[in-house]
Amino acid sequence: ANETCPQPQTSEQLAAIGIMKLNSILVLQNKIDLVKEVQAKEQYQQIIDFVKGFN
Numbered sequence: 001a002n003e004t005c006p007q008p009q010t011s012e013q014l015a016a017i018g019i020m021k022l023n024s025i026l027v028l029q030n031k032i033d034l035v036k037e038v039q040a041k042e043q044y045q046q047i048i049d050f051v052k053g054f055n
Helices: 008-020 037-052
Strands: none
Touching: none
């Protein structure tokens, strides 16, 4: 949570998930205790937007 979203490895991980043809994924927001609630919510929305096109 204290770094930009998404990180480069996130794209790589989503690509791997696509290859495996998984139906569901679980996204964890790490180090959430290091940021303010507003930033956590902003990054949550960034995560939602980032994975929205995935599938």
